[in-house]
Amino acid sequence: MALGAALVLSGCSANDSLAQQANAGDNKNYVAGDGSVTEFAADKRGEPVKFVGTLYGGKKVDSSSFVGSVTVLNFWFAACAPCRVEAPDLEALNQELGPKGANFYGVNVRDAEGTALPFIRTFNLTYPSFEDKDGAVLLSVSATVPPAAVPTTLVLDKQGRVASRILGLAEKSTLDALIKTALNEAGPDAGTGSGSASPSAQK
Numbered sequence: 607m608a609l610g611a612a613l614v615l616s617g618c619s620a621n622d623s624l625a626q627q628a629n630a631g632d633n634k635n636y637v638a639g640d641g642s643v644t645e646f647a648a649d650k651r652g653e654p655v656k657f658v659g660t661l662y663g664g665k666k667v668d669s670s671s672f673v674g675s676v677t678v679l680n681f682w683f684a685a686c687a688p689c690r691v692e693a694p695d696l697e698a699l700n701q702e703l704g705p706k707g708a709n710f711y712g713v714n715v716r717d718a719e720g721t722a723l724p725f726i727r728t729f730n731l732t733y734p735s736f737e738d739k740d741g742a743v744l745l746s747v748s749a750t751v752p753p754a755a756v757p758t759t760l761v762l763d764k765q766g767r768v769a770s771r772i773l774g775l776a777e778k779s780t781l782d783a784l785i786k787t788a789l790n791e792a793g794p795d796a797g798t799g800s801g802s803a804s805p806s807a808q809k
Contacts, residue, residue: 641773642772643784644770654765655766656746657669657742676764677711678759679747681755682712691775713743759771761785
């Protein structure tokens with residue numbers, strides 16, 4: 607999917623402004639995106655995302671470890687209704703595409719472990735999630751993710767840059783296509799597509 611500039615799909619405003627702060631609609635404490643999809647041309651992606659985050663359970667992860675793989679970051683919290691709808695699809699894609707070099711991480715922006723883990727167990731999520739109440743992960747992508755827009759899903763390319771974004775509920779076939787597009791791109795080492803092991807076992 608070669609693009610000469612950022613391509614905005616399915617209803618995203620031309621003067622994006624973070625999709626007008628994800629439509630500025632407050633519904634049960636989350637800002638509802640409209641499912642709009644934005645893809646960014648390789649020469650428009652800027653610098654790699656940089657953060658050190660903490661997974662539930664205490665493991666630290668440096669985003670520099672993402673280089674060489676495609677990384678999916680899904681921003682969620684337990685009381686977010688659309689997050690519950692998309693969770694099974696995210697896990698299904700993790701199972702399918704994790705072995706092909708796509709690493710999945712949740713980013714929980716509100717919940718302590720006692721609230722987040724029942725959600726993770728309910729939906730049998732095998733990929734790990736960051737406890738991001740301090741905003742370290744969210745801040746690192748603040749140019750791309752509206753502060754209260756949950757869910758939002760980002761696909762990072764093999765250099766760790768934001769390649770595409772879904773504001774709101776991630777439709778499975780759309781996210782599948784975005785991840786596969788990123789997987790098919792050349793890696794940082796002259797086209798090598800080798801990815802690191804899936805983080806699924808790091809839960």
